[in-house]
Amino acid sequence: MTLTTEPNARQYDPVSLAPMAFWAKSPEEREEDYAVLRAERPISWHPPAEGSMMPPQEGGGFWAVTRHADIVAVSKDPETFCSGEGIQMEDVPLDILEAVSSFLATDAPRHTKLRKLVSAAFTPKRVKKIEEQIKAQATRLVDQLIETGDCDFVEHISRRLPQWTIFEMVGVEDQETREIATRAADGMVSWGDEDVRQGREPAELLTESLMALINVALELAEARRAEPRDDLMTNLVQAEVDGEQLTDEEIAAFFCLLSIAGNDTTRNTTSSTMRALTLNPDQRALLREDYEGRITVAIDEFVRWATPVMTFRRTATRDVELGGQQIKQGDWVVLFYSSGNRDPEVFDDPMRFDVTRSPNPHIAFGGGGPHYCMGNQLAKTQLRAIFWELLTRVPDLEAGEPVYLAGNFMQAIKSMPCRLNL
Amino acid sequence: MPRIVVDYDKCTGLGICESIAPDVFEVDDDGSLLILEESPDETRRGELQEAVDGCPTGALSIED
Ligand code: HEM
Ligand code: SF4
Numbered sequence: 001m002t003l004t005t006e007p008n009a010r011q012y013d014p015v016s017l018a019p020m021a022f023w024a025k026s027p028e029e030r031e032e033d034y035a036v037l038r039a040e041r042p043i044s045w046h047p048p049a050e051g052s053m054m055p056p057q058e059g060g061g062f063w064a065v066t067r068h069a070d071i072v073a074v075s076k077d078p079e080t081f082c083s084g085e086g087i088q089m090e091d092v093p094l095d096i097l098e099a100v101s102s103f104l105a106t107d108a109p110r111h112t113k114l115r116k117l118v119s120a121a122f123t124p125k126r127v128k129k130i131e132e133q134i135k136a137q138a139t140r141l142v143d144q145l146i147e148t149g150d151c152d153f154v155e156h157i158s159r160r161l162p163q164w165t166i167f168e169m170v171g172v173e174d175q176e177t178r179e180i181a182t183r184a185a186d187g188m189v190s191w192g193d194e195d196v197r198q199g200r201e202p203a204e205l206l207t208e209s210l211m212a213l214i215n216v217a218l219e220l221a222e223a224r225r226a227e228p229r230d231d232l233m234t235n236l237v238q239a240e241v242d243g244e245q246l247t248d249e250e251i252a253a254f255f256c257l258l259s260i261a262g263n264d265t266t267r268n269t270t271s272s273t274m275r276a277l278t279l280n281p282d283q284r285a286l287l288r289e290d291y292e293g294r295i296t297v298a299i300d301e302f303v304r305w306a307t308p309v310m311t312f313r314r315t316a317t318r319d320v321e322l323g324g325q326q327i328k329q330g331d332w333v334v335l336f337y338s339s340g341n342r343d344p345e346v347f348d349d350p351m352r353f354d355v356t357r358s359p360n361p362h363i364a365f366g367g368g369g370p371h372y373c374m375g376n377q378l379a380k381t382q383l384r385a386i387f388w389e390l391l392t393r394v395p396d397l398e399a400g401e402p403v404y405l406a407g408n409f410m411q412a413i414k415s416m417p418c419r420l421n422l
Numbered sequence: 423m424p425r426i427v428v429d430y431d432k433c434t435g436l437g438i439c440e441s442i443a444p445d446v447f448e449v450d451d452d453g454s455l456l457i458l459e460e461s462p463d464e465t466r467r468g469e470l471q472e473a474v475d476g477c478p479t480g481a482l483s484i485e486d
C-alpha cells in the first residue's frame with residue numbers, strides 16, 4: 001500500500017467502502033477492512049457508493065466515520081451534522097427521500113414536532129401495556145413453529161413478531177395487508193440485491209414498493225378519518241403541527257418510516273442472535289440457567305452483535321475538523337455503526353459474542369442525539385419475549401447458514417434454515 | 423442534595439431514564455418528561471448518574 005497513515009484529505013482511501021463487492025461480503029470480511037480504517041485512518045474519504053440511482057457528482061464521495069467515539073460525537077452534534085439533506089450513503093432522488101423518511105430525514109425544529117406525534121406511543125408505560133400481547137404473540141409463533149417443524153427461521157419466526165407488533169400499533173388489521181406492507185417495506189431497503197430485484201432496475205423496485213406502501217397508508221388513513229380508533233394512524237390523521245393537519249404525503253411518510261424501521265431491524269436481530277446462540281452453546285447455556293437474571297444485559301449484546309442498521313449519513317452544515325480531517329460544508333459524512341460496535345477501544349474482545357458483556361455502550365440504536373432510535377424499548381421487549389419462548393420450548397434449535405442481503409444499509413438475513421431437534 | 427436539570431430542547435421523551443429510576447422520571451401520555459422528584463436523596467446519586475449517562479440525547483444533568 002502506498003498510502004499510509006498520513007491523513008490525505010480528498011484522496012480516496014485504498015480500502016474502498018464504495019463498491020457493491022464490498023457490501024456483498026460477509027460481515028466478518030467487512031470487519032477486516034473496518035479494523036484497518038479504525039486503527040489507521042478513522043475518518044477516510046471514499047468515492048460515491050456504487051450502484052446509486054443518481055449519477056455521482058464530479059469529485060464527489062463521502063467521509064467514512066469508523067470509530068465509536070467519532071460516531072457518537074457526530075450523532076450528538078446535529079447542528080454541524082444534519083439529517084435534512086439525506087440519510088443514505090447514496091444519492092436518493094429527493095422525492096423518494098421525502099416520501100419515505102418522514103422525520104428521520106429532518107432537523108429541529110420540524111423534527112422535534114413531527115417525532116412527538118408518534119413518540120408518545122413508544123414510552124415505557126405504553127410499551128409495558130403492549131408487552132403482554134407481545135408475549136402472547138410470541139407463544140403463538142413458537143406453537144406454530146413446533147407444528148411446522150424444521151423450516152426457514154426468518155419466515156416462521158424472525159419476521160413475524162416485528163410485523164405483528166408494528167402493524168398492531170399502527171392499526172393495519174388484516175394479515176394480507178400486513179404482508180403487502182411488509183414486502184413493500186423490505187423492497188425499499190433491498191434494491192441493491194440482484195436476487196430480490198429479479199431483473200428489475202433498482203428504481204423500478206423502489207417505485208413499486210413505495211406505491212404499495214403509500215396505498216396501504218392512504219386507505220388506512222381514510223378509514224380512520226371516517227372512524228377513529230385507538231391506534232397510531234388515528235393519532236396521525238387527527239394531529240396538527242403549527243395549527244395545520246398533516247398532508248396525505250406526510251402521513252404516508254410516517255407510515256413508510258414506521259413500516260421499515262419497525263420490521264427489518266428487529267427481524268434481523270432475531271435471526272442474527274439465533275445464529276450466534278447456535279454457534280456459541282456456552283452463551284446459550286448461560287441464558288438457559290438464569291433467563292430473567294441475564295436477559296436484560298444479554299439483549300444489548302444481541303443488538304450490538306447484529307447491528308442491523310449498518311450506516312446512516314449526515315451532511316456537514318459548516319467547515320469543521322473531525323478526527324484530524326478537514327470536513328467542508330456540504331460534505332457527506334457516513335456513520336459506520338457496524339464498525340463502531342466492533343471498536344476495541346470500547347469493547348474488550350469485540351469479536352466475541354458475550355451475553356454477560358456489561359457495560360455495553362453499543363451504538364446499534366444510534367450514537368445518541370435527537371434521532372436515537374424511537375423503537376429501542378419496543379425492540380427489546382420483543383427480543384425478550386421471543387427468546388424466552390425459543391430457549392424454553394425449543395432449547396436445542398439449531399440455526400444453519402444465513403443468506404445475507406447485499407446492500408449498504410441493512411445487515412439483513414434473507415433466509416436461514418433451522419432444525420428444531422425436539 | 424443533587425438536583426436534576428432537564429434540557430427540554432434535547433429530550434425526546436423516550437424514557438430510558440424512567441426505566442432506570444421510575445420514581446424520579448416519568449414520560450407522560452403525551453410524550454413529555456415529568457420529574458417526579460426534583461431533588462432526590464443523596465443516596466440516589468449513583469442511580470441518577472446512571473440515568474444522566476444513559477440518556478441518549480444528553481438532556482439530563484445533575485446540579486448540586
Ligand atoms: C433492534 C432493533 C432496532 C435497531 C437496531 C434500530 C436502529 C435504529 C437506528 C440506528 C436509528 C437511527 C439513529 C440515529 O440516526 O442516530 C433508528 C431510528 C429510528 N428507529 Fe429504530 N431500530 C430498531 C428497532 C426499531 C423499532 C421496532 C421501531 C418501531 C417503530 C423503530 C423506529 C425508529 C424510528 C421511528 C427512528 C427515527 C427516529 C428519528 O429520526 O427521530 N426502530 N433506529
Ligand atoms: S432518557 Fe433522556 S431523552 Fe429520554 S426521556 Fe429521559 S431525559 Fe428525555
